[in-house]
Amino acid sequence: MALHNRKYLKENRRELRGSLTPAxxxxxxxxxxxxxxxxxxxxxxxxxxxxxxxYCPSERLAIELDGQIHQNSNSEYFDEKRDQALESLGINVLRFENKEIFQNLEAVLQEISSSFSR
Structure with missing residues (x-):
């Protein structure tokens, strides 16, 4: 079974691309x-x-933006398990809160850049 872009998730991915959050x-x-x-x-x-x-394939880097829905114990637990699963596949995960994008974008971009292998 393919690891990337599984067919059963295609419609979900398309919908999400068409309705990005402001962040x-x-x-x-x-x-x-x-x-x-x-x-x-x-x-x-x-x-x-x-x-x-x-997702940046060349860096095996995932970037996740978290809104308020991620600020409860159930979501935090799921996010932690998800990050562990991705890291077990060799994918580094960076997480930022939505507000960081609007309040400190330069620091977010710097952290992303710093995670690149040179």
Whole structure:
């Protein structure tokens, strides 16, 4: 079975790409078209059974933006398990709160850039 972009998640991925959150749309402006040090990012890319907000294949890097729904114990537990599963596949996960995109975008971009292998 394919690990990336499984067919049964195709419609979900398409819907999510068409309805980015404001924070996702803002960050995408800086990630798309190789603007981040030439790295290609994909929006709403699936790995295993998870749909990632952003994924950089060359760096094996997932970026997740968390809104208020992620600020409860059930969501935090799920996010932790998801991150562990992705890390077991060799994928590094960076998480940011939505508000960080609007309040400190430069620091977010710097952290993403710092995670790149040189």
């Amino acid at each position: 996702e749309a803002e960050l995408w402006k800086y990630l798309k078209e190789g603007q981040m040090e030439g790295r290609k990012f994909r929006r709403q890319h699936s790995v295993a059974n998870y749909i990632l907000d952003f």
